[in-house]
Amino acid sequence: MPLYRDEAVVLRTAKLGEADRIITMLTRGHGKIRAVAKGVRKVRNRFGGRLEPFMRVDVLIATGRSLDVVSQADAIAAYAAPICADYDAYVAAGVIVETADKLVSAEHERTPVQYQLLIGALNALAKHAHAPAMVGDSYVMRALALAGWLPRLAACVVCGDPAGSPAYLSVASGGVMCAADHTPDSHRVEPVVLNQFAALVRGDWTVLDSGELLPDTRRLVEEWSEYYMERPIRSLRLLD
Ligand SMILES: [Zn+2]
CATH class of the missing domain: 2.40.50.140 (Nucleic acid-binding proteins)
Known part of the structure:
Protein backbone atom coordinates (compact mmCIF):
# COMPACT_ATOMS: atom_id res chain seq x y z
CA MET A 1 0.00 0.00 0.00
CA TYR A 79 -2.19 20.04 23.60
CA ALA A 80 -4.59 17.44 24.91
CA ALA A 81 -3.29 17.14 28.49
CA PRO A 82 -3.36 20.85 29.47
CA ILE A 83 -6.65 21.34 27.60
CA CYS A 84 -8.39 18.39 29.24
CA ALA A 85 -7.18 19.52 32.68
CA ASP A 86 -9.21 22.74 32.40
CA TYR A 87 -12.95 22.35 31.83
CA ASP A 88 -13.43 25.71 30.03
CA ALA A 89 -10.50 25.02 27.74
CA TYR A 90 -11.84 21.52 27.08
CA VAL A 91 -15.27 22.87 26.09
CA ALA A 92 -13.71 25.54 23.86
CA ALA A 93 -11.46 22.92 22.21
CA GLY A 94 -14.62 20.91 21.54
CA VAL A 95 -16.10 23.92 19.73
CA ILE A 96 -12.90 24.33 17.74
CA VAL A 97 -12.56 20.75 16.51
CA GLU A 98 -16.29 20.48 15.79
CA THR A 99 -16.12 23.67 13.72
CA ALA A 100 -13.04 22.51 11.82
CA ASP A 101 -14.70 19.17 11.12
CA LYS A 102 -17.94 20.71 9.82
CA LEU A 103 -16.37 23.59 7.95
CA VAL A 104 -13.86 21.47 6.07
CA SER A 105 -16.29 19.07 4.50
CA ALA A 106 -14.26 17.75 1.57
CA GLU A 107 -11.58 15.16 2.27
CA HIS A 108 -8.07 15.29 0.79
CA GLU A 109 -8.35 18.96 -0.16
CA ARG A 110 -5.38 20.96 1.07
CA THR A 111 -6.31 23.75 3.51
CA PRO A 112 -2.99 24.85 5.06
CA VAL A 113 -4.44 28.16 6.28
CA GLN A 114 -7.28 26.45 8.14
CA TYR A 115 -4.72 24.05 9.60
CA GLN A 116 -2.55 26.93 10.79
CA LEU A 117 -5.54 28.64 12.40
CA LEU A 118 -6.52 25.38 14.13
CA ILE A 119 -3.13 24.74 15.71
CA GLY A 120 -2.89 28.40 16.70
CA ALA A 121 -6.18 28.18 18.59
CA LEU A 122 -5.36 24.87 20.32
CA ASN A 123 -1.94 26.20 21.26
CA ALA A 124 -3.52 29.30 22.83
CA LEU A 125 -5.90 27.10 24.83
CA ALA A 126 -3.14 24.77 25.99
CA LYS A 127 -1.06 27.73 27.15
CA HIS A 128 -4.04 29.47 28.78
CA ALA A 129 -3.07 32.55 26.76
CA HIS A 130 -6.60 34.07 26.78
CA ALA A 131 -10.08 33.36 28.12
CA PRO A 132 -10.97 29.95 26.62
CA ALA A 133 -14.45 30.98 25.40
CA MET A 134 -12.93 33.92 23.53
CA VAL A 135 -10.34 31.67 21.89
CA GLY A 136 -13.20 29.39 20.80
CA ASP A 137 -15.41 32.19 19.49
CA SER A 138 -12.56 33.97 17.73
CA TYR A 139 -11.53 30.70 16.10
CA VAL A 140 -15.09 30.10 14.86
CA MET A 141 -15.35 33.58 13.32
CA ARG A 142 -11.89 33.47 11.75
CA ALA A 143 -12.38 29.96 10.36
CA LEU A 144 -15.68 31.08 8.82
CA ALA A 145 -14.02 34.23 7.43
CA LEU A 146 -11.27 32.09 5.82
CA ALA A 147 -13.99 29.91 4.30
CA GLY A 148 -15.48 33.00 2.63
CA TRP A 149 -17.97 34.23 5.23
CA LEU A 150 -16.18 37.29 6.51
CA PRO A 151 -18.70 39.68 8.09
CA ARG A 152 -18.56 43.21 6.66
CA LEU A 153 -18.65 45.40 9.73
CA ALA A 154 -17.02 48.68 8.77
CA ALA A 155 -19.62 50.02 6.35
CA CYS A 156 -23.28 49.53 5.50
CA VAL A 157 -23.60 46.58 3.09
CA VAL A 158 -26.28 48.49 1.14
CA CYS A 159 -24.99 52.06 0.72
CA GLY A 160 -21.36 51.68 1.78
CA ASP A 161 -21.47 54.52 4.32
CA PRO A 162 -19.26 53.97 7.36
CA ALA A 163 -21.13 52.09 10.09
CA GLY A 164 -22.62 54.70 12.38
CA SER A 165 -24.78 54.50 15.42
CA PRO A 166 -27.28 52.96 15.59
CA ALA A 167 -25.93 50.09 13.53
CA TYR A 168 -27.96 47.07 12.49
CA LEU A 169 -26.60 43.66 11.64
CA SER A 170 -28.09 41.35 9.07
CA VAL A 171 -26.53 37.92 9.22
CA ALA A 172 -28.16 36.87 5.94
CA SER A 173 -26.86 39.98 4.14
CA GLY A 174 -23.37 39.46 5.53
CA GLY A 175 -22.81 42.55 7.66
CA VAL A 176 -23.94 45.84 9.10
CA MET A 177 -26.60 48.19 7.76
CA CYS A 178 -27.33 51.82 8.47
CA ALA A 179 -30.58 53.07 9.99
CA ALA A 180 -31.92 54.09 6.58
CA ASP A 181 -31.24 50.80 4.81
CA HIS A 182 -31.74 48.15 7.45
CA THR A 183 -33.94 45.22 6.47
CA PRO A 184 -36.53 43.51 8.74
CA ASP A 185 -34.25 40.51 9.38
CA SER A 186 -31.53 42.74 10.82
CA HIS A 187 -31.29 43.71 14.46
CA ARG A 188 -29.80 46.63 16.26
CA VAL A 189 -26.31 46.12 17.66
CA GLU A 190 -24.73 48.26 20.36
CA PRO A 191 -21.37 49.80 19.34
CA VAL A 192 -19.57 47.95 22.15
CA VAL A 193 -20.93 44.62 20.90
CA LEU A 194 -20.01 45.40 17.31
CA ASN A 195 -16.54 46.38 18.42
CA GLN A 196 -16.09 43.10 20.30
CA PHE A 197 -17.48 41.06 17.42
CA ALA A 198 -15.04 42.77 15.01
CA ALA A 199 -12.19 42.05 17.43
CA LEU A 200 -13.10 38.34 17.44
CA VAL A 201 -12.99 38.32 13.63
CA ARG A 202 -9.60 40.07 13.55
CA GLY A 203 -8.22 38.06 16.46
CA ASP A 204 -7.45 41.38 18.15
CA TRP A 205 -6.40 40.32 21.65
CA THR A 206 -5.62 43.83 22.84
CA VAL A 207 -9.34 44.57 22.66
CA LEU A 208 -10.53 41.12 23.72
CA ASP A 209 -8.26 40.66 26.74
CA SER A 210 -9.46 43.97 28.19
CA GLY A 211 -12.91 42.70 29.15
CA GLU A 212 -15.44 39.88 29.38
CA LEU A 213 -17.22 38.63 26.31
CA LEU A 214 -20.71 40.16 26.28
CA PRO A 215 -23.72 37.85 25.97
CA ASP A 216 -24.87 39.75 22.85
CA THR A 217 -21.48 39.23 21.20
CA ARG A 218 -21.66 35.50 21.91
CA ARG A 219 -25.15 35.41 20.41
CA LEU A 220 -23.82 37.01 17.21
CA VAL A 221 -21.16 34.30 16.94
CA GLU A 222 -23.84 31.64 17.36
CA GLU A 223 -26.13 33.26 14.80
CA TRP A 224 -23.34 33.79 12.29
CA SER A 225 -21.98 30.25 12.57
CA GLU A 226 -25.41 28.60 12.50
CA TYR A 227 -26.40 30.52 9.42
CA TYR A 228 -23.26 29.97 7.39
CA MET A 229 -22.49 26.43 8.50
CA GLU A 230 -26.17 25.63 8.01
CA ARG A 231 -26.29 23.91 11.38
CA PRO A 232 -25.58 24.78 14.98
CA ILE A 233 -22.23 24.05 16.57
CA ARG A 234 -23.44 21.80 19.35
CA SER A 235 -20.48 22.41 21.65
CA LEU A 236 -20.99 26.18 21.42
CA ARG A 237 -24.07 25.88 23.61
CA LEU A 238 -21.96 24.42 26.39
CA LEU A 239 -19.90 27.58 26.54
CA ASP A 240 -22.88 29.68 27.69
ZN1 LIG B 1 -26.83 52.27 4.32
Whole structure:
Protein backbone atom coordinates (compact mmCIF):
# COMPACT_ATOMS: atom_id res chain seq x y z
CA MET A 1 0.00 0.00 0.00
CA PRO A 2 1.39 3.46 -0.83
CA LEU A 3 2.27 5.54 2.21
CA TYR A 4 2.13 9.23 2.88
CA ARG A 5 3.31 11.27 5.80
CA ASP A 6 1.80 14.45 7.19
CA GLU A 7 1.22 16.38 10.35
CA ALA A 8 -2.31 16.38 11.71
CA VAL A 9 -4.67 17.36 14.49
CA VAL A 10 -7.18 14.73 15.61
CA LEU A 11 -10.69 16.17 15.34
CA ARG A 12 -12.87 13.21 16.19
CA THR A 13 -12.80 9.46 16.67
CA ALA A 14 -15.50 6.84 16.17
CA LYS A 15 -15.65 3.15 17.05
CA LEU A 16 -15.14 0.64 14.28
CA GLY A 17 -15.76 -3.01 15.08
CA GLU A 18 -14.36 -4.53 18.26
CA ALA A 19 -10.93 -2.95 18.56
CA ASP A 20 -10.52 -0.28 15.91
CA ARG A 21 -11.38 3.37 15.52
CA ILE A 22 -11.87 5.71 12.61
CA ILE A 23 -9.82 8.84 13.23
CA THR A 24 -10.90 12.08 11.57
CA MET A 25 -7.95 14.48 11.25
CA LEU A 26 -7.14 17.80 9.70
CA THR A 27 -3.69 17.60 8.13
CA ARG A 28 -1.34 20.31 7.00
CA GLY A 29 -0.83 18.97 3.49
CA HIS A 30 -3.74 16.65 2.70
CA GLY A 31 -6.74 18.48 4.09
CA LYS A 32 -9.24 16.50 6.12
CA ILE A 33 -8.70 12.76 6.18
CA ARG A 34 -10.31 9.78 7.83
CA ALA A 35 -8.23 6.74 8.56
CA VAL A 36 -8.55 3.54 10.54
CA ALA A 37 -6.40 3.03 13.61
CA LYS A 38 -6.22 -0.71 14.15
CA GLY A 39 -6.24 -2.13 17.65
CA VAL A 40 -6.43 1.35 19.17
CA ARG A 41 -9.15 0.28 21.61
CA LYS A 42 -7.08 -2.53 23.13
CA VAL A 43 -5.67 -1.70 26.54
CA ARG A 44 -2.13 -2.00 25.28
CA ASN A 45 -1.98 -0.46 21.84
CA ARG A 46 0.91 0.94 19.87
CA PHE A 47 -0.67 4.37 19.54
CA GLY A 48 -0.94 5.09 23.28
CA GLY A 49 -3.17 8.14 23.70
CA ARG A 50 -1.80 9.82 20.61
CA LEU A 51 -4.89 9.48 18.47
CA GLU A 52 -7.27 11.27 20.84
CA PRO A 53 -9.04 14.56 19.99
CA PHE A 54 -6.86 17.73 20.20
CA MET A 55 -3.63 15.75 19.73
CA ARG A 56 -1.19 17.11 17.17
CA VAL A 57 0.66 14.23 15.59
CA ASP A 58 3.06 13.30 12.87
CA VAL A 59 1.31 10.47 11.02
CA LEU A 60 2.27 7.88 8.49
CA ILE A 61 -0.79 6.73 6.56
CA ALA A 62 -1.25 3.82 4.19
CA THR A 63 -3.67 4.42 1.35
CA GLY A 64 -6.26 1.67 1.43
CA ARG A 65 -8.81 0.61 -1.14
CA SER A 66 -11.76 1.90 0.87
CA LEU A 67 -10.32 3.52 3.99
CA ASP A 68 -6.80 4.70 4.70
CA VAL A 69 -4.96 3.14 7.64
CA VAL A 70 -2.82 4.88 10.26
CA SER A 71 0.45 3.03 10.34
CA GLN A 72 2.39 5.31 12.71
CA ALA A 73 1.62 8.30 14.93
CA ASP A 74 4.09 10.40 16.92
CA ALA A 75 3.05 13.26 19.18
CA ILE A 76 4.24 16.70 18.07
CA ALA A 77 2.56 18.82 20.70
CA ALA A 78 0.65 17.52 23.66
CA TYR A 79 -2.19 20.04 23.60
CA ALA A 80 -4.59 17.44 24.91
CA ALA A 81 -3.29 17.14 28.49
CA PRO A 82 -3.36 20.85 29.47
CA ILE A 83 -6.65 21.34 27.60
CA CYS A 84 -8.39 18.39 29.24
CA ALA A 85 -7.18 19.52 32.68
CA ASP A 86 -9.21 22.74 32.40
CA TYR A 87 -12.95 22.35 31.83
CA ASP A 88 -13.43 25.71 30.03
CA ALA A 89 -10.50 25.02 27.74
CA TYR A 90 -11.84 21.52 27.08
CA VAL A 91 -15.27 22.87 26.09
CA ALA A 92 -13.71 25.54 23.86
CA ALA A 93 -11.46 22.92 22.21
CA GLY A 94 -14.62 20.91 21.54
CA VAL A 95 -16.10 23.92 19.73
CA ILE A 96 -12.90 24.33 17.74
CA VAL A 97 -12.56 20.75 16.51
CA GLU A 98 -16.29 20.48 15.79
CA THR A 99 -16.12 23.67 13.72
CA ALA A 100 -13.04 22.51 11.82
CA ASP A 101 -14.70 19.17 11.12
CA LYS A 102 -17.94 20.71 9.82
CA LEU A 103 -16.37 23.59 7.95
CA VAL A 104 -13.86 21.47 6.07
CA SER A 105 -16.29 19.07 4.50
CA ALA A 106 -14.26 17.75 1.57
CA GLU A 107 -11.58 15.16 2.27
CA HIS A 108 -8.07 15.29 0.79
CA GLU A 109 -8.35 18.96 -0.16
CA ARG A 110 -5.38 20.96 1.07
CA THR A 111 -6.31 23.75 3.51
CA PRO A 112 -2.99 24.85 5.06
CA VAL A 113 -4.44 28.16 6.28
CA GLN A 114 -7.28 26.45 8.14
CA TYR A 115 -4.72 24.05 9.60
CA GLN A 116 -2.55 26.93 10.79
CA LEU A 117 -5.54 28.64 12.40
CA LEU A 118 -6.52 25.38 14.13
CA ILE A 119 -3.13 24.74 15.71
CA GLY A 120 -2.89 28.40 16.70
CA ALA A 121 -6.18 28.18 18.59
CA LEU A 122 -5.36 24.87 20.32
CA ASN A 123 -1.94 26.20 21.26
CA ALA A 124 -3.52 29.30 22.83
CA LEU A 125 -5.90 27.10 24.83
CA ALA A 126 -3.14 24.77 25.99
CA LYS A 127 -1.06 27.73 27.15
CA HIS A 128 -4.04 29.47 28.78
CA ALA A 129 -3.07 32.55 26.76
CA HIS A 130 -6.60 34.07 26.78
CA ALA A 131 -10.08 33.36 28.12
CA PRO A 132 -10.97 29.95 26.62
CA ALA A 133 -14.45 30.98 25.40
CA MET A 134 -12.93 33.92 23.53
CA VAL A 135 -10.34 31.67 21.89
CA GLY A 136 -13.20 29.39 20.80
CA ASP A 137 -15.41 32.19 19.49
CA SER A 138 -12.56 33.97 17.73
CA TYR A 139 -11.53 30.70 16.10
CA VAL A 140 -15.09 30.10 14.86
CA MET A 141 -15.35 33.58 13.32
CA ARG A 142 -11.89 33.47 11.75
CA ALA A 143 -12.38 29.96 10.36
CA LEU A 144 -15.68 31.08 8.82
CA ALA A 145 -14.02 34.23 7.43
CA LEU A 146 -11.27 32.09 5.82
CA ALA A 147 -13.99 29.91 4.30
CA GLY A 148 -15.48 33.00 2.63
CA TRP A 149 -17.97 34.23 5.23
CA LEU A 150 -16.18 37.29 6.51
CA PRO A 151 -18.70 39.68 8.09
CA ARG A 152 -18.56 43.21 6.66
CA LEU A 153 -18.65 45.40 9.73
CA ALA A 154 -17.02 48.68 8.77
CA ALA A 155 -19.62 50.02 6.35
CA CYS A 156 -23.28 49.53 5.50
CA VAL A 157 -23.60 46.58 3.09
CA VAL A 158 -26.28 48.49 1.14
CA CYS A 159 -24.99 52.06 0.72
CA GLY A 160 -21.36 51.68 1.78
CA ASP A 161 -21.47 54.52 4.32
CA PRO A 162 -19.26 53.97 7.36
CA ALA A 163 -21.13 52.09 10.09
CA GLY A 164 -22.62 54.70 12.38
CA SER A 165 -24.78 54.50 15.42
CA PRO A 166 -27.28 52.96 15.59
CA ALA A 167 -25.93 50.09 13.53
CA TYR A 168 -27.96 47.07 12.49
CA LEU A 169 -26.60 43.66 11.64
CA SER A 170 -28.09 41.35 9.07
CA VAL A 171 -26.53 37.92 9.22
CA ALA A 172 -28.16 36.87 5.94
CA SER A 173 -26.86 39.98 4.14
CA GLY A 174 -23.37 39.46 5.53
CA GLY A 175 -22.81 42.55 7.66
CA VAL A 176 -23.94 45.84 9.10
CA MET A 177 -26.60 48.19 7.76
CA CYS A 178 -27.33 51.82 8.47
CA ALA A 179 -30.58 53.07 9.99
CA ALA A 180 -31.92 54.09 6.58
CA ASP A 181 -31.24 50.80 4.81
CA HIS A 182 -31.74 48.15 7.45
CA THR A 183 -33.94 45.22 6.47
CA PRO A 184 -36.53 43.51 8.74
CA ASP A 185 -34.25 40.51 9.38
CA SER A 186 -31.53 42.74 10.82
CA HIS A 187 -31.29 43.71 14.46
CA ARG A 188 -29.80 46.63 16.26
CA VAL A 189 -26.31 46.12 17.66
CA GLU A 190 -24.73 48.26 20.36
CA PRO A 191 -21.37 49.80 19.34
CA VAL A 192 -19.57 47.95 22.15
CA VAL A 193 -20.93 44.62 20.90
CA LEU A 194 -20.01 45.40 17.31
CA ASN A 195 -16.54 46.38 18.42
CA GLN A 196 -16.09 43.10 20.30
CA PHE A 197 -17.48 41.06 17.42
CA ALA A 198 -15.04 42.77 15.01
CA ALA A 199 -12.19 42.05 17.43
CA LEU A 200 -13.10 38.34 17.44
CA VAL A 201 -12.99 38.32 13.63
CA ARG A 202 -9.60 40.07 13.55
CA GLY A 203 -8.22 38.06 16.46
CA ASP A 204 -7.45 41.38 18.15
CA TRP A 205 -6.40 40.32 21.65
CA THR A 206 -5.62 43.83 22.84
CA VAL A 207 -9.34 44.57 22.66
CA LEU A 208 -10.53 41.12 23.72
CA ASP A 209 -8.26 40.66 26.74
CA SER A 210 -9.46 43.97 28.19
CA GLY A 211 -12.91 42.70 29.15
CA GLU A 212 -15.44 39.88 29.38
CA LEU A 213 -17.22 38.63 26.31
CA LEU A 214 -20.71 40.16 26.28
CA PRO A 215 -23.72 37.85 25.97
CA ASP A 216 -24.87 39.75 22.85
CA THR A 217 -21.48 39.23 21.20
CA ARG A 218 -21.66 35.50 21.91
CA ARG A 219 -25.15 35.41 20.41
CA LEU A 220 -23.82 37.01 17.21
CA VAL A 221 -21.16 34.30 16.94
CA GLU A 222 -23.84 31.64 17.36
CA GLU A 223 -26.13 33.26 14.80
CA TRP A 224 -23.34 33.79 12.29
CA SER A 225 -21.98 30.25 12.57
CA GLU A 226 -25.41 28.60 12.50
CA TYR A 227 -26.40 30.52 9.42
CA TYR A 228 -23.26 29.97 7.39
CA MET A 229 -22.49 26.43 8.50
CA GLU A 230 -26.17 25.63 8.01
CA ARG A 231 -26.29 23.91 11.38
CA PRO A 232 -25.58 24.78 14.98
CA ILE A 233 -22.23 24.05 16.57
CA ARG A 234 -23.44 21.80 19.35
CA SER A 235 -20.48 22.41 21.65
CA LEU A 236 -20.99 26.18 21.42
CA ARG A 237 -24.07 25.88 23.61
CA LEU A 238 -21.96 24.42 26.39
CA LEU A 239 -19.90 27.58 26.54
CA ASP A 240 -22.88 29.68 27.69
ZN1 LIG B 1 -26.83 52.27 4.32
